[in-house]
Amino acid sequence: MPTILLVDDEALTREILRDYLSSDPTFEIVGEASDGRVAISQAATLRPEVILMDMQMPVMDGVAATAQIHAENPEIVILGLSTFATDRYVVDLLRAGASGYLVKDTLPKTITEAIHAVLGGESVLSPEVTRHVVKGLEESVPAEVVADPELVQLLTDKEREVIHLLALGMSNREMAAALFVTESTIKARFVKVMEKLHVRDRVQILVTAVEKGLVDLNARPGPGH
Secondary structure (H helix, E strand, C coil), X not given: CCEEEEECCCHHHHXXXXXXXXXXXXXXXXXXXXXXXXXXXXXXXXXXXXXXXXXXXXXXXXXXXXXXXXXXXXXXXXXXXXXXXXCCCHHHHHHCCCCEEEECCCCHHHHXXXXXXXXXXXXXXXXXXXXXXHHHHXXXXXXXXXXXXXXXXXXXXXXXXXXXXXXXXXXXXHHHHHHCCCHHHHHHHHHHHHHHHCCCCHHHHHHHHHHCCCCCCCCCCCCXX
């Protein structure tokens, strides 16, 4: 049963999230925090599997708290929460180690599905947010960055292909259709990519791929190599 820590400075938002998550009997809310410092303490004490992390809070914001929690407890999955779909802090949050990002007015069913998805290594970023994130990551790395030759050699053409499609915001189904393979094949490729990049999920694949020069959105990969 996934254990969850709710972090938001507004008590009403935490109450709404509790109500949302109560619709899924497999979840257990183990704690709540109203700022980043309390979240760090709760994470260390309670060791939740998932943290829903507000991004803007007093005392310590969600980005700083995520960075410290991820450094001290990298096994904890952190999902950012914000009022806006393209919050300017999203890139910083993901770079700090978050595994995804949700808008607070997301439908309850979508939130529960997102938690299950990210625990399974899936991406929970919508295509719109994915493009925003990739653009933000690209703008934050030197323009002259070139692909890391060791990673280029380590990854197969087909693995680099799914990284590219991930950066475009495609789902497993869309990737499978574009490459004329099954969804299980797509999932298997991502498992290999995560192992090779030493990351836990697809969002961190995006962060690493952009920082290491592995993503070129001007390229147009075709099916099979």
